[in-house]
Amino acid sequence: MIKDYKVKITENRFISGITWLLKFRNEEIAKKARPAHFVMVKGIPEYQYDPMMRRAFAIADVIDDEIWIYYDVYGKGTKVLTERKVGEEINVLGPLGKNLFPENFDYYLLVGGGIGFAGLSFLMKEFKKKNIPFKAIYGVRRKEQLSMLDWIKDNNLEKDVIIYTEDGSYGEKGLVTRDLEKLALEKENTAIFTCGPKGMMKAVDKIAKKLNIPCYASLESKMACGFGICIGCVVKDIEKNNYVRVCYEGPVFDTYKIEL
Known part of the structure; x- marks a missing residue:
């Protein structure tokens, strides 16, 4: 069952180019996550209006109960996401996606x-x-x-x-x-x-x-x-x-x- 979680940011920093790395903790998402799953992240604070809603990001890695997301900064939603600080809470929907990678080859x-x-x-x-x-x-x-x-x-x-x-x-x-x-x-x-x-x-x-x-x-x-x-x-x-x-x-x- 898909759930909307309020998660705490553990890291959110610039990497290189236009790419940032976001990490947050959630035990349930971490347990369910499989390669090719993605999450929908609400980067805009709750008191701000965002007509474009959430942004989709691939789950790049899972370490214990920590989820890693790499994202490129292109528009308003991702720009605001870069301003969210460690310790702040954001809403994340996931893990999402039904059809994942097949593993029946050599x-x-x-x-x-x-x-x-x-x-x-x-x-x-x-x-x-x-x-x-x-x-x-x-x-x-x-x-x-x-x-x-x-x-x-x-x-x-x-x-x-x-x-x-x-x-x-x-x-x-x-x-x-x-x-x-x-x-x-x-x-x-x-x-x-x-x-x-x-x-x-x-x-x-x-x-x-x-x-x-x-x-x-x-x-x-x-x-x-x-x-x-x-x-x-x-x-x-x-x-x-x-x-x-x-x-x-x-x-x-x-x-x-x-x-x-």
């Missing part, structure tokens, strides 16, 4: 672009814990956008992650798709999981279809409710020729069945 390629890497990080940690073989690709335009470098190091994932910057300022120079085809052919029964900008996910999906490899995308959509009522985050289901809700039927979809 090898996984996880392709994250920008803040979309935070939509895959919790899964990487779970794979590492279960000794499930995978390789992650983390792509950004320039070094200062690599907001999760410390998280990668702290979780001993340096050997599991290949980093690409478009300008060559860190790691490999190029797009996340530069070596994807070669990497996808290295192992049998491989699946690709991706999260990030739509253009990047389309490029990843194109390579997957060229190689006839399963591909699943965790979609990032603007949401008002987060649980299927407002029908504001739909994508086209090309199999059934109708529309499905990212927040409710997703957030993870087989890219062969939807229109990215």
Whole structure:
């Protein structure tokens, strides 16, 4: 059952680029949270009016009863969220999402672009814990956008992650798709999981279809409710020729069945 929790902020700080890290404690969310789940955060204080309601953020990590959220600052809602202090309470709805990542393959390629890497990080940690073989690709335009470098190091994932910057300022120079085809052919029964900008996910999906490899995308959509009522985050289901809700039927979809 979905619940709206009043949680206490344990950390809320600038990381790099336009990215901040928010941490809060809630035992129930922590117990229920699985990779690809997300939460709807009300960053605006209760005494302020916000017509855009809450913001959706992927659960990037869970440590004991503490939930980690990485968020980019773009507009009013995320700007106000940066002003919330440690010890203050905010309202969080979650964990949300019904369709999560499948785990019935022998090898996984996880392709994250920008803040979309935070939509895959919790899964990487779970794979590492279960000794499930995978390789992650983390792509950004320039070094200062690599907001999760410390998280990668702290979780001993340096050997599991290949980093690409478009300008060559860190790691490999190029797009996340530069070596994807070669990497996808290295192992049998491989699946690709991706999260990030739509253009990047389309490029990843194109390579997957060229190689006839399963591909699943965790979609990032603007949401008002987060649980299927407002029908504001739909994508086209090309199999059934109708529309499905990212927040409710997703957030993870087989890219062969939807229109990215």
